[in-house]
Amino acid sequence: MDELINCAAWHFSHEERLMLKHRYAGIEEHKAEHQELIVSAKKLKQEILQADKATVNQQIEFLNVG
Secondary structure, three states, rough: OHHHHHHHHHHHHHHHHHHHHOOOOHHHHHHHHHHHHHHHHHHHHHHHHOHHHHHHHHHHHHHHOO
């Protein structure tokens, strides 16, 4: 989960640099969405760490549906 969060943060940072470079008008809103996604991922990590095995398996199955 840490690797996923770190990769997402790196990707978002890279994307935000590109948006700045190209003067993307919606950058602030987009950055806020990135921040919300990182916060959600960190909350999910904490839930997984505190959950029982059945709950974790349900979450993994949910993530595999896509």
